[in-house]
Amino acid sequence: MKQLTSLLAIFLLGFITMHFTPGPTLQMGLLKYNGGGDWYANPTSLPNLARFCNQQLGTHFATDYATVEVGSPDIYNYPFIHMTGHGNVVFSDDEAANLRNYLIAGGFLHIDDNYGIDPYVRVAMKKVFPELEFVELPFEHPIYHQKFNFPGGLPKIHEHDGKPAQGFGLLWEGRLVCFYSYECDLGDGWEDPEVHKDPAEKRQKALEMGANIISYVFKLT
Numbered sequence: 454m455k456q457l458t459s460l461l462a463i464f465l466l467g468f469i470t471m472h473f474t475p476g477p478t479l480q481m482g483l484l485k486y487n488g489g490g491d492w493y494a495n496p497t498s499l500p501n502l503a504r505f506c507n508q509q510l511g512t513h514f515a516t517d518y519a520t521v522e523v524g525s526p527d528i529y530n531y532p533f534i535h536m537t538g539h540g541n542v543v544f545s546d547d548e549a550a551n552l553r554n555y556l557i558a559g560g561f562l563h564i565d566d567n568y569g570i571d572p573y574v575r576v577a578m579k580k581v582f583p584e585l586e587f588v589e590l591p592f593e594h595p596i597y598h599q600k601f602n603f604p605g606g607l608p609k610i611h612e613h614d615g616k617p618a619q620g621f622g623l624l625w626e627g628r629l630v631c632f633y634s635y636e637c638d639l640g641d642g643w644e645d646p647e648v649h650k651d652p653a654e655k656r657q658k659a660l661e662m663g664a665n666i667i668s669y670v671f672k673l674t
Contacts, residue, residue: 479514482521482531484562486577488543493520494567495537498643505643505660506667510600524548528555533670534562537640539569542577549580556581556623556630561670564633565640568613578623578631587621587633596620596632599668601661608658610651611638632666639663 481499485492503514518535521528524547528534534555544552556562564574575587590596590606597603597620607618618637622629641649642659651659668674 479512480517480519480531481514482519482528482534484534484536485520485522486536486538486542486544486548487523488541488573488577490538490540490542490570490573491567492536492538494539495640495644495648497645497648498537498640499535501645502643502660502663502667506664509661509664510668510673512667512671512673522548524551526551528552528560529558532560533667534560535565535640536562536574537565537567537570539567540573542570542573544577544580546580549577553581557625560630562631563666564631565638566633566635567638567640568611571635574633582623582625585623585625587623590620590622590629590632594620594622596629596665596669599665599674601665603662603665607634607637607639608642608655608662609637610642610655610659611649613638629669634662 481503483492483499499518500516503516503518506512507514519531521531521534523544528551552562578587592604592606597606607620609618613636616636619635621633621635623631639659639662642651642656643663646653646656
């Protein structure tokens with residue numbers, strides 16, 4: 454109950470911050486996990502997303518993100534957690550329980566497939582929510598229609614296997630608690646332009662979709 458109260462307080466602070474506070478008080482969180490996958494990939498992506506959201510949505514995010522371990526109680530200080538990487542993901546029983554409680558209490562997890570994480574993250578999230586399956590979100594879902602309109606769903610930023618970009622979700626009692634961007638690589642599109650040398654229009658689309666996720670999480674529209 455203490456953790457639930459804490460998270461609700463953070464969400465209230467977030468609402469006040471987004472609408473009335475001139476300086477940054479909220480941080481985005483980056484999920485640190487075990488198993489060998491590079492959870493630390495794309496170090497410039499969240500700072501750039503924070504700046505873009507501050508400019509386009511009127512938010513007040515700090516541009517330095519927080520690194521949060523899956524099993525840490527500190528996760529409750531961050532209403533939005535981002536997860537990325539290319540390789541293996543392993544959650545212990547305690548870590549899975551902590552992440553589950555965080556999401557049920559009102560937190561939100563965005564998983565971004567940075568190419569190769571898919572088979573591992575699906576197993577890890579099944580440990581968090583054994584009763585749920587990832588479902589592909591329809592193109593009409595509100596997450597695609599916040600400030601920026603994506604009538605065809607996720608933009609394709611990197612080719613990877615040439616598969617179409619897909620957006621999957623875990624829904625707990627009808628609420629989207631986890632959004633999984635697959636075969637899309639939003640985080641690479643958020644990075645500094647010289648890192649991946651993505652065309653400016655692709656970077657713009659990636660940032661716009663990222664802003665839509667933030668807008669959806671914080672109910673800004």
